[in-house]
Amino acid sequence: MSTTSSRPWLTADAHARLAAELAALRREPDLADEDRFVRDQHRQARIRQLEDLLHNAVVGEDPPDDGIAEPGMVLTVRYDDGDTETFLLAARDEVGTGLEVCSPDSPLGRALHGAKPGERREYEVPSGALVRVTLVEAYPYGRYQSHG
Known part of the structure; x- marks a missing residue:
C-alpha cells in the first residue's frame, strides 16, 4: 500500500500516543454548564479530529525507497x-x-x-x-x- 496526500502518515509511537489521547478525551464527561460549553466544544472537535486521523492514517509503513517525496x-x-x-x-x-x-x-x-x-x-x-x-x-x- 502506498501513501497518498489524502492519507496522513504516522509512526507507530505517534499513533499510540494519539489513540491514548482519544481514549482519555472519550472518558471525560460531557460538560453541561454554560461556563464549560466552549471547552466541551473544543474537546468534541478534538475527538472528531483524532477519530478521523487515526481511522485514515498509514501507520509506520514506509513508502518505497525510491527517492520520491511523499508522506513517511x-x-x-x-x-x-x-x-x-x-x-x-x-x-x-x-x-x-x-x-x-x-x-x-x-x-x-x-x-x-x-x-x-x-x-x-x-x-x-x-x-x-x-x-x-x-x-x-x-x-x-x-x-x-x-x-x-
Whole structure:
C-alpha cells in the first residue's frame, strides 16, 4: 500500500500516543454548564479530529525507497539562499521523531509531494512571496530511524 496526500502518515509511537489521547478525551464527561460549553466544544472537535486521523492514517509503513517525496519520507531540501533543512513529511501530530515535521498539507509539503532529487519546486508564503526549494534527498523514515 502506498501513501497518498489524502492519507496522513504516522509512526507507530505517534499513533499510540494519539489513540491514548482519544481514549482519555472519550472518558471525560460531557460538560453541561454554560461556563464549560466552549471547552466541551473544543474537546468534541478534538475527538472528531483524532477519530478521523487515526481511522485514515498509514501507520509506520514506509513508502518505497525510491527517492520520491511523499508522506513517511525524510526530506533534505536546499533553499535558493543555500540553506538546507531536513524534516519528516508527516502528519503535524507527529512528535518525538528527532526531526522537524512538515505537514504534507502545508505549502512546502504540497510543493514537494512527488518531487525527485534535483527537482526544484516553489511555493507561496503568507506574504505572497514565492520560495524556491530543491529536493536534495528523500528516503523512508524507517531508514532514518535505524541509523538515526
